[in-house]
Amino acid sequence: MGYNDGRSYYVYLLLKYLKRNGHEVFLCSNNPEAKERISDTGAEFFLMKELGDKKKLLKGKSVLTDFVEKKRIEVIHSHHRFSEFIANSVRKKTGVKTVFTALSIVDKRYFIEYRSDRLIAVSNSVKKMLINKFGVDGNKIHLIPNFTDTEELTDKIPLTEDVKKYLSEISQRRKVGFKIILTVGRFHKDKDQITLLKASESFKDNKFYFVFIGSGELYSLYSEFIKEKSINAILIPSQKDLRPFYEAADICVLCSLTEPLSGFLLQSGLFSKPFIGSDAEGILEVVRNNDNGLIFKRGDSAELKNKIFMLSEDSNLSGLLSAKLHEDVMKSFTEKTVMPQIEE
Known part of the structure; x- marks a missing residue:
């Protein structure tokens, strides 16, 4: 998470206001520096190094499954395509719902992305990309803009x-x-x-x-x-x-x-x-x-x-x-x- 990175700023605001509005909120990240950066949100931080390592996919899936079951997580909200893939891979066993926010215009396809239960597009240009380039069903996409504080x-x-x-x-x-x-x-x-x-x-x-x-x-x-x-x-x-x-x-x-x-x-x-x-x-x-x-x-x-x-x-x-x-x-x-x- 970088302070001036749009994705990190978005996640920070989500944590801050979801926690303030009475939700139990956790951040699972492979970056230990994120702990200090979200310290004033009240959200709990858990370091999961496997989330960013494609060579440890099975380990990442196992760690996330254990976390979801232990903490009784109801929704996983992801913001990176690989993290979304891991989240969706534990969905069947745990029953957790998945949400993905698409914050970027991307070209490369991995054929594993944008399969969450619900997708948030932060702009019309992102929504058009999801539909036209990645074949996402428009009915699954919620147009909710990026925001500031x-x-x-x-x-x-x-x-x-x-x-x-x-x-x-x-x-x-x-x-x-x-x-x-x-x-x-x-x-x-x-x-x-x-x-x-x-x-x-x-x-x-x-x-x-x-x-x-x-x-x-x-x-x-x-x-x-x-x-x-x-x-x-x-x-x-x-x-x-x-x-x-x-x-x-x-x-x-x-x-x-x-x-x-x-x-x-x-x-x-x-x-x-x-x-x-x-x-x-x-x-x-x-x-x-x-x-x-x-x-x-x-x-x-x-x-x-x-x-x-x-x-x-x-x-x-x-x-x-x-x-x-x-x-x-x-x-x-x-x-x-x-x-x-x-x-x-």
Whole structure:
């Protein structure tokens, strides 16, 4: 579980609000670090290393069966395809019901996936993928969106020394008139942060400071690009508390090539930040160009540059777009509207 990984954020919110709403909740994970990361949800943690090891499938099935029977589990809710396969493999013996939330747009087929009793698709683009690419019966799919947490608007988590250092660097730029451009997400080709880096390269003579928060396989590539091109940018490791970074941002940007429904997009709206997104299908389900955000063609760094400059120069437009996105998120994409649908 990574703090800025959309799947982990979704699971964290499920645990938090299912527990608060009176359910007995457990997290079974092959990652020991997840225990600390969910400690404030009240959910119990159980380390099952076999869940992530395909070579130990039979052992994983046995361990999960014992757990289900011992704890009298009624529902297993999984979020990875291999975990779903193990969950479904113990269904017949234990009688447990299975639910799977599809949070990603995927291409590769394993012919064992999406066979839970109920499937949740977080966007229409995900639902279309399940039906058209994987042949899932549409009647099994429940369209329930990804969501964000309104308590983040008021919760104050103590800042670590590293976070204070990053915020100090951002603050120093703001004091001399820099606009802060924020993007959050895995450093992965699907997120296409390189398009934002290329756009930022053309801003070298302007006062823009680009903040990239995340981790992943492309970290070194992005770091070298920033150094080589002398870009006003900083790469910050994944953070548990993103609130101070949203508060410091002037504009939020998401460049995804494929996108189901971004938590970063929803949090940008939660914190009333002007948002610029690519024309990936999942983004277009929420963002309407010139109504609650701006849209640019995927991979087009020149158009993205123009959109950033447009928002930075037009405070009235920025205010109108951010207010409308905030309104839309608060209406349809928070725990208050989404959790009741999941609990059904």
